[in-house]
Amino acid sequence: MSAPDFPLEIGAPLPKADIMLQDVSGKDITLNKARQSNGILVMFSGNECPYIERNKARTQEICKYALSNNIGVVLINANGNASIAAMKAYAAEQQYNWYYVADNKGELVDAFEATHMPECYLFNQNAKLVYKGSIDDNPGNADAVKSRHLNNAINDMLANKALKVNTTATIGCNIKRF
Numbered sequence: 001m002s003a004p005d006f007p008l009e010i011g012a013p014l015p016k017a018d019i020m021l022q023d024v025s026g027k028d029i030t031l032n033k034a035r036q037s038n039g040i041l042v043m044f045s046g047n048e049c050p051y052i053e054r055n056k057a058r059t060q061e062i063c064k065y066a067l068s069n070n071i072g073v074v075l076i077n078a079n080g081n082a083s084i085a086a087m088k089a090y091a092a093e094q095q096y097n098w099y100y101v102a103d104n105k106g107e108l109v110d111a112f113e114a115t116h117m118p119e120c121y122l123f124n125q126n127a128k129l130v131y132k133g134s135i136d137d138n139p140g141n142a143d144a145v146k147s148r149h150l151n152n153a154i155n156d157m158l159a160n161k162a163l164k165v166n167t168t169a170t171i172g173c174n175i176k177r178f
Contacts, residue, residue, distance in 0.1 A: 133168030
């Protein structure tokens with residue numbers, strides 16, 4: 001694992017914003033191009049992980065919510081050996097209408113210092129990090145969620161309020177580095 005160019009702390013700029021990434025649609029994108037007027041949500045994910053499986057509905061919900069509020073969405077497959085064909089099939093099955101890209105070289109995993117799937121990074125309209133962590137406080141059990149961390153962060157950001165919580169622990173499948 002290489003060291004990031006800077007520590008990815010709250011207020012840090014969007015890392016690797018201009019590296020070319022291939023979306024499952026076949027389109028080449030960058031994080032900057034995916035960013036919308038209110039920012040971008042970057043989520044490390046994958047096709048095969050029990051926590052991704054348990055968070056499917058929550059991932060759908062938060063990604064749709066972000067897009068509906070002019071926040072671009074990019075899910076990054078952090079498996080390290082992701083097949084675009086398998087990702088494309090998975091994205092179609094999940095009805096993704098946002099970008100889903102592979103990070104087979106681990107460039108984004110390293111730059112973001114991501115360690116788990118799902119792990120979320122919310123950047124504001126100025127491409128500055130305002131939230132990093134989990135979707136909510138119980139990634140293992142949707143019925144036991146008490147705090148919707150990412151949803152709250154989006155709402156605070158859109159209201160130009162200081163985020164009540166800007167960093168949370170992430171629990172999920174470990175990202176393997178190859």
